[in-house]
Amino acid sequence: xxNAICLPLGMSRQDVVKMDELLKERFRLPKGGTLxxxxxxxxxxxxxxxxxxxxxxxxxxxxxQITGFLLPGxxxxxxxxxxxxxxxxxxxxxxxEVCIIRLDEMDxxxxxxxxxxxxxxxxxxxxxxxxxxxxxxxxxLRSEQRLAAFLLNLSxxxxxxxxxxxxFILRMSREEIGxxxxxxxxxxxxxxxxxxxxxxxxxxxxxxxxxxxxxxxxLSGTDCS
Amino acid sequence: xxNAICLPLGMSRQDVVKMDELLKERFRLPKGGTLxxxxxxxxxxxxxxxxxxxxxxxxxxxxxQITGFLLPGxxxxxxxxxxxxxxxxxxxxxxxEVCIIRLDEMDxxxxxxxxxxxxxxxxxxxxxxxxxxxxxxxxxLRSEQRLAAFLLNLSxxxxxxxxxxxxFILRMSREEIGxxxxxxxxxxxxxxxxxxxxxxxxxxxxxxxxxxxxxxxxLSGTDCS
DNA sequence: CGTTTGCTTGACCTACCTCAACTAGCGTGG
DNA sequence: CCACGCTAGTTGAGGTAGGTCAAGCAAACG
Numbered sequence: 001x002x003n004a005i006c007l008p009l010g011m012s013r014q015d016v017v018k019m020d021e022l023l024k025e026r027f028r029l030p031k032g033g034t035l036x037x038x039x040x041x042x043x044x045x046x047x048x049x050x051x052x053x054x055x056x057x058x059x060x061x062x063x064x065q066i067t068g069f070l071l072p073g074x075x076x077x078x079x080x081x082x083x084x085x086x087x088x089x090x091x092x093x094x095x096x097e098v099c100i101i102r103l104d105e106m107d108x109x110x111x112x113x114x115x116x117x118x119x120x121x122x123x124x125x126x127x128x129x130x131x132x133x134x135x136x137x138x139x140x141l142r143s144e145q146r147l148a149a150f151l152l153n154l155s156x157x158x159x160x161x162x163x164x165x166x167x168f169i170l171r172m173s174r175e176e177i178g179x180x181x182x183x184x185x186x187x188x189x190x191x192x193x194x195x196x197x198x199x200x201x202x203x204x205x206x207x208x209x210x211x212x213x214x215x216x217x218x219l220s221g222t223d224c225s
Numbered sequence: 226x227x228n229a230i231c232l233p234l235g236m237s238r239q240d241v242v243k244m245d246e247l248l249k250e251r252f253r254l255p256k257g258g259t260l261x262x263x264x265x266x267x268x269x270x271x272x273x274x275x276x277x278x279x280x281x282x283x284x285x286x287x288x289x290q291i292t293g294f295l296l297p298g299x300x301x302x303x304x305x306x307x308x309x310x311x312x313x314x315x316x317x318x319x320x321x322e323v324c325i326i327r328l329d330e331m332d333x334x335x336x337x338x339x340x341x342x343x344x345x346x347x348x349x350x351x352x353x354x355x356x357x358x359x360x361x362x363x364x365x366l367r368s369e370q371r372l373a374a375f376l377l378n379l380s381x382x383x384x385x386x387x388x389x390x391x392x393f394i395l396r397m398s399r400e401e402i403g404x405x406x407x408x409x410x411x412x413x414x415x416x417x418x419x420x421x422x423x424x425x426x427x428x429x430x431x432x433x434x435x436x437x438x439x440x441x442x443x444l445s446g447t448d449c450s
Numbered sequence: 451c452g453t454t455t456g457c458t459t460g461a462c463c464t465a466c467c468t469c470a471a472c473t474a475g476c477g478t479g480g
Numbered sequence: 481c482c483a484c485g486c487t488a489g490t491t492g493a494g495g496t497a498g499g500t501c502a503a504g505c506a507a508a509c510g
Contacts, residue, residue: 061446065361081350124349125306131356136290138363139407182364
């Protein structure tokens with residue numbers, strides 16, 4: 001049941017049993033703790049079981065870009081499989097728990113578990129298209145649209161996890177949101193205030209209430225799909 | 226020899242022979258032709274053998290974002306493996322030739338060819354970190370840095386293919402470059418003129434000569450790595 | 451050889467950034 | 481428990497990078 005959180009999709013009963021082998025290894029990560037750093041050896045991917053984690057890359061000048069905020073059930077470390085080196089940092093936004101999926105173990109199980117390979121492929125593909133979506137946002141949406149889309153995305157993912165899509169706690173700071181969306185913290189703050197003033201949301205510190213979901217969708221340009 | 230272009234890295238001799246099976250299917254694509262469209266069934270990935278291709282996504286409002294310019298030896302369609310549906314368009318920038326790698330065929334070969342799976346994994350991982358890099362560019366670089374980085378990246382990839390890194394023909398319009406980098410065509414044009422004025426490059430229409438590689442590197446912020 | 455398409459350049463504008471001051475929580479130690 | 485300091489967030493004023501609009505030009509194309 002809980003295993004489903006790690007690599008959830010389309011597996012037979014006995015496959016899941018075999019999977020158990022892979023997922024036996026767990027790891028607790030305190031708030032602010034680093035799961036891995038850019039340059040580390042990458043011999044595993046990680047399934048987030050609880051908590052939340054940000055991933056970020058850093059260029060030669062120390063310029064940082066957050067590439068994702070991960071929620072339980074999501075998988076990280078997929079970008080490190082190219083050269084078995086991590087190319088990003090993964091930092092816990094709150095106390096978190098991950099399971100470790102070692103690649104060599106996975107490859108040993110592969111012949112008996114073709115669905116596992118396909119599953120990993122699907123996850124990687126999803127991450128590719130997710131970051132392409134993000135490119136669209138950074139490349140061509142205006143600030144208000146970016147933040148609206150960000151909130152809606154978060155809301156949706158929390159709903160999938162069984163939480164209310166209408167009220168939630170942001171695990172990240174304004175600065176982190178801004179960095180992620182290619183904006184400054186001031187702009188993010190102003191937008192929160194403005195959205196609240198316009199009755200779209202209610203916000204108090206990191207607690208967000210979505211009052212007008214379809215209003216946000218209209219704003220983000222996501223609704224007419 | 227030419228097969229190496231399709232899935233090049235780290236394979237034994239006999240593995241390559243088996244690979245041949247997979248790659249027998251070729252396809253010619255005229256300039257402007259569409260290899261696949263968003264929504265198409267995705268049962269294969271494609272290796273670009275010659276020419277160049279752009280990939281782009283389109284949102285509900287028709288907003289387009291180019292996510293990549295592909296050169297020979299590079300693989301596309303990796304973002305469609307999530308739901309066996311293409312999530313992007315692939316359009317030829319010039320007459321091109323692709324080889325087709327069907328996923329079901331690949332999965333059949335998988336038991337005999339574990340390296341193939343690993344190779345695909347590496348390619349997908351590379352695409353993930355490439356788009357994360359791109360996020361960094363769109364999120365936090367200034368226009369001049371983006372264009373400089375773009376030119377350097379192109380130059381590098383062409384050099385790997387055996388072409389001169391100092392002079393090449395852009396296969397894409399100013400508008401396409403602008404869209405890719407999150408800028409307008411006017412800004413791109415102005416930057417080309419400015420780079421030329423400053424002696425960094427010589428540019429005449431789509432023909433680019435890089436005169437001061439390290440100058441470009443300094444500008445892009447890539448040099449001090 | 452005219453038409454179309456892509457590129458350049460200029461003038462102006464605005465969305466977002468920068469800088470700065472102020473405020474609210476929140477943890478810590480006296 | 482309060483006072484203090486610290487960090488995160490808010491808000492304002494003003495500046496600027498890059499967008500928009502518009503005109504002109506050069507290649508490419510039928």
